[in-house]
Each structure stands twice: as structure tokens, then as C-alpha cells.
Amino acid sequence: MITVIDYGMGNLASVKNGFNKLGYKVLITDKADEVLKAEKVVLPGVGAFADAVSNLQKLGLDKAIKEVIAKGVPFLGICLGMQLLLSASYEDGLNEGLNIVKGKVIKFTLPPSYKVPHMGWNAVKKSQQSRLFKGIADNSYFYFVHSYHAIPEDESWVAGRTEYGITFVSALEKDNVFATQFHPEKSGETGLKILRNFGEM
Template identity: 40%
Template structure:
């Protein structure tokens, strides 16, 4: 069973529907015990970094997710769920993240003509092959909605980049931990293939 963590900040049902559409069993849960018992875990998220971390701490769901990662089961972050994996975010001050990946989360730099948030379709540029991108072809396009992006502390953690206009990490991967800055559940066939690839991991 794939556990989708419900800490009050995420498009949970659309993630659940996308996972179910590829034939996997997915349960939205706010129960740490359910997360510990799941075979796979997804940490989604939409909204403010500080509020998300506060809820993850208050509910114990953050600890349960960290335990899931350290136990070796496949774990995936989506959008804000990617940013929460890093050490620190600069959104509205400086706030500690889960510390599972070294790096910082920063706002897109202001530039003439550059709209923030970054919203819409963008092409992934693969940095290295990872199972989540199997079967996607050379230049898959995915859907983004975000004002902040990660600056990874280890270049090898970045599996794919996108440009806005400079490169930023769009997909990170470290052993059994992976995350997308984009929304696979809004990325049509490409996103469904990613969820199918995630569900097939063991």
C-alpha cells in the first residue's frame, strides 16, 4: 500500500486518483502508524514551508516520514514535498526542513519579465538515469507551480533539471528517496508513468 501523507497541505485526492489510475493501492492518511506500515510513502504539499514543517512536527508525521526513508522503503516528495526534504528554506525567513538532503530552498530571483510563481509546462533535462523516468523519452514535459526552488548541496542528488530561466533541480534522487518539484498528477501521461514507476519500486 502507498501511503499519501495528509498534514493538511496538499492536493491529496488528485495524487491519490493518479496513483490509483496506474493500478496501485493508495491511502490518504494522517496516522503515523499507517505510514510506518506502508510499502511506499508520498509526501505531497502545497503552501508555505514554515506552516508545513510546523504541522509535520505537531502531528509526528514528519518523524514517521523520516523513519520510512531511513528504513529503505521507496519515499517520494511532490512540489513542497521536495522542498521539505532539504536543510533550510528561505521562504518568509529561515526555517529548518527535514534535513534528509543537503541544500537550501530559495526564491526565484526577480528579473524583468520573469513571472513568479513559475507556472505551467516545462521540459525536463535528464542529468542521470533513474527508475522514476524510465519510459519517458528524451524530453518529457511536466507541469510546475512554485515560487521557490531547491539549491542542492550535492550535485549528484539532482536527477533532472528544468530552466526558469536558469537551471534548477526538478527531480532529485538519493537511494530510496526521490522528489519532484513539478506535479506528476497534473502532468498527464508523463506523470502517470512516473507514478507507475514509483509504485513498481521495491
Template identity: 45%
Template sequence: MIAIIDYGMGNLHSVSKAIERLGHEYTFVSTAEELLAADGAILPGVGAFGDAMENLHKLNLVESIRQFAASGKPLLGICLGMQLLFESSTEHGEHEGIGLLPGTVLRFEGDYKIPHMGWNKLEFLQENPIFSDVEEGYVYFVHSYFLQPAETNRSVLMATTDYYQEVPAITGRDNVYGMQFHPEKSGTVGMKLLENFTGLCEKAYTK
């Protein structure tokens, strides 16, 4: 069973329908017990970083997400959910993140359109099962803030795109993954990435 974490700020409908189309069972969870019982988990997110962390703390889910990641089960953050996996954000002040991956979230600054909205091509930086049978195609982004990985640990960058600068598109380490774009809205490429993630969840179930 794949848990979709419901903390009041995720696009639950589109993510759940994508998982359903792939033929997998899912459940919405908002407690530690429900989350830790799952075989894999997705942390979606739409909105502001600080509000999201506040909601997660109110539900006592921050430490539970850390425990889930430490268990070795697959965890995927989508859009804001990816950003929350990192150490901090400067969105409307300084905010501490879940801290599973090294880096901070900054606002785009420049004489160009913000938010970054539209289709951009992925560039894979490393080999990983999440990329199995996936082409470096186009995926759909909507965001005003981007991840700045820690200078001492850029190994969390798995794929990037270009929007007037290098933009982390897929991040991860071990069993923890993040996608800045919306895979559920990104056609064949996005759905294949989601399918590969659900395959990792299946492997976790059979262990």
C-alpha cells in the same frame, strides 16, 4: 499499500486519483504507525514551507518520515513535498526541513514572471529506474521557490528544467525522490514517472 501523507497541506485528491488510475491501492495517513506500515509513501504539498513543517511536527510525523526513509522503502515528495525533504528554506523566514537530502530552498529573483507556472521540458542527468521508458518531455510546474542543492553534493540532482536558470525538477538519493512539478497533472510523462515509482513500491512489498 501506498501511503499518502495527510498533514493538512497536500493536494490529496489529484494525487490519490492518479494512483487509483494506475491500479494501485492507497491510504491517507496522519500517524507514525500508519506511515511505517506502508510499502511506499508520497508526501504532497501546497502552501508555505514553514506552515507545512509546523503541521508535520504537530502530528509527530517529521521523525517518522525520517524513519520511513531509513527503512529503505520508496518515498516521493511532490512540489512543496519535495522541498520539505531538504535541509532548509528561506520562505518567509528561515525554516528547518526534514533534512533527508542536502540543499536549501530559495525564492526566484529576477525580472520575469513569478511564480514559475506552466509546462517545461525535463533534462535527465543520470540513469535511474524512475526514468524507465520515460521521455524527456514536458511537465507542469507551479512554484515561486526552487531548490538550491548543496555545492558539495549536486548528485541529488536527477533531472532539471530551465526557467531563466537551472531549476531542479527531480531530485533524489537511494530510495528518496522528489519532483518539483506535479506529475499527476503532467500528462503521459508525469503518469509514467508515477507508475515507475509505484513499481518501486511493489518491489519493496515483495522483499
């Protein structure tokens, strides 16, 4: 069973459909007690960082996320769900994140020929031996939609990088915590392989 956190900002249907296609049962929930009982947890997200943090806190999901990660439960953050793991974001001022990964989230500063948001297919170069990218060729393409990117303080968290005007961190991985800036649920068969790798952990 894959538990997907509903805090009012996730692309829940696509994530659920992706796991269902692979044969996994999915529970979508906004209840902290159900998250605490989960075998695997996914935090998707689309939208504003500050609103997301506020919603998580109102539902007590911020504490539940920290607790399941501390217990060693496999955890996957997707897009905004990845950014929320960082210490802080500079989207619409300074906003505190979950502080699972020390670091910050900042807006793209790019050459004039590059559009923001970064939207579309782009390659991910693997940065470490990764369980999330197991069986996936280096520089495989995934689908992105974002205007902000994460800068972790500890390089050992970095599982993948992508070039778009600058080189930015597009995947994180350490112990039981995994995260992607791209949307695996919208990235075709290669993206489904990411979801399968997570599901098999």
C-alpha cells in the same frame, strides 16, 4: 498500497486519483503509525514551508518520514513535498526542513520577463540514470506551480533540471528517495508514467 501523507497541505485528491487510475490502492493518512507500516510513501504539498513543517511536527510525521526513509521504504516528495526534504528554506525567513537532503530552498530571482510563480508546462532534462524517469524521453514536459526552488549541496542527488530564466533543480533521486518539483499527477500520461515507475519500485 501507496500511503499518502495528509498534513493539511497536500493536493491529496489528484495524487490519489493518479495512482488509482494506474490500479494502485491508496491510503491517505495523518497518522505516524500508519506511515511507519507503509510499503511506499508519498509526501505531496502545496502552500507555505513553515506551516508544512509545523504541521508535520505536531502530528509526529517528521520523525516517521525520517524513519521510513532510513528503513529503505520507497519515498516520493512532490512540489512542497520535495522542498521539505532539504535542510532549510528561506520562505518567510529561515525555516528548518527535514534535512534528508543537505541544501536550501530559495525564491526565484529571475529576469523581468519571467513571472513568479513559475506556472505551467516546462521540460525536464535528465541528469542521471534515473529509475523515476525510466522509459521517459529526455526533455519531456511536466506541470509546475512554484515560487521557490531547491539547491542541494550534493550534485549526486540531482535527477533533473529545468530552464526558466535560470537552470534549477526539478527532480531529486538517491537510493529509495525520489522527489519532483513538478506535479506528476497533473502532467498527463507522462506524469502518470512517473507515478507508475514509483509504484513499481
